Amino acid sequence: MTEDIEFVGSEYEFTFTIVPHWLLEVLKPIELATYVALGQYADNKTKECWPSVTKLAKDINRSRQSTINALKGLEEKGVIEIKQRFKDKGEQTSNLYILKLVPVSRKLDRGGKENFTGRGIENLTQTILNRTISNELYSREIQEIYVNSLQKVCGYEKPTKNQWGKIYAAAKQLHEAGYEPTDIPVIAENLVKTYGVGALTPQGIVNNVHLVKGARTATNKDVNKAMDQKALEDWANDN
Numbered sequence: 001m002t003e004d005i006e007f008v009g010s011e012y013e014f015t016f017t018i019v020p021h022w023l024l025e026v027l028k029p030i031e032l033a034t035y036v037a038l039g040q041y042a043d044n045k046t047k048e049c050w051p052s053v054t055k056l057a058k059d060i061n062r063s064r065q066s067t068i069n070a071l072k073g074l075e076e077k078g079v080i081e082i083k084q085r086f087k088d089k090g091e092q093t094s095n096l097y098i099l100k101l102v103p104v105s106r107k108l109d110r111g112g113k114e115n116f117t118g119r120g121i122e123n124l125t126q127t128i129l130n131r132t133i134s135n136e137l138y139s140r141e142i143q144e145i146y147v148n149s150l151q152k153v154c155g156y157e158k159p160t161k162n163q164w165g166k167i168y169a170a171a172k173q174l175h176e177a178g179y180e181p182t183d184i185p186v187i188a189e190n191l192v193k194t195y196g197v198g199a200l201t202p203q204g205i206v207n208n209v210h211l212v213k214g215a216r217t218a219t220n221k222d223v224n225k226a227m228d229q230k231a232l233e234d235w236a237n238d239n
Helices: 027-039 053-060 064-076 119-130 140-154 161-178 182-193 202-207 209-212 218-239
Strands: 002-006 014-017 079-086 091-098 107-109 114-116
Touching: 002 119, 027 053, 027 064, 053 064, 064 079, 140 161, 140 182, 140 202, 161 202, 182 202, 182 209, 202 209
Parallel strands: none
Antiparallel strands: 002 014, 079 091, 107 114
């Protein structure tokens, strides 16, 4: 999966990981980084490797949970196969990962055209429709898409300097975490349903990205805390 290349006349030796171009269509940035990290451990023939999650998290400079989520995303999209491994006494050890150079769902018909079946077509279709903005570099154009979405859902018609700073900071955090601009309204809606409108701030969205999967029932204590935090932020922005 890796190839060592030594430049003539140079004291440096570099290792490269083969990354199929089709991955750019389906993976989030953190998933792509995780695939590359796996590649440095994979056998060139079998494409198998078994690094620990802790090691992978260190390689891509992300948290352990973010790395686990990225691995799950790779598996769901058919990019890797994950098999659990156990020691002789039944104790679980690091998983076995098998990297795929060709997606399981992608096959060629007799005319040479690609067909997509199963979950692969669902994932690829959704990705193509969304254009996977997070796979691109965080350019000014991409930044503005995130910023505009945050400004709109938070209801900031004329943001203060303080609010602008929080909007731009949240936009970058969401992009780096692999969330799409289209996820922002979903998170915002579920945030309001869960904690009330008082919790709807840029940082509130960043802190509750898990709500992209749906709202949950909030306790009175949670709601009051959110309202108090919102009041405090409004006071700070006005002064």
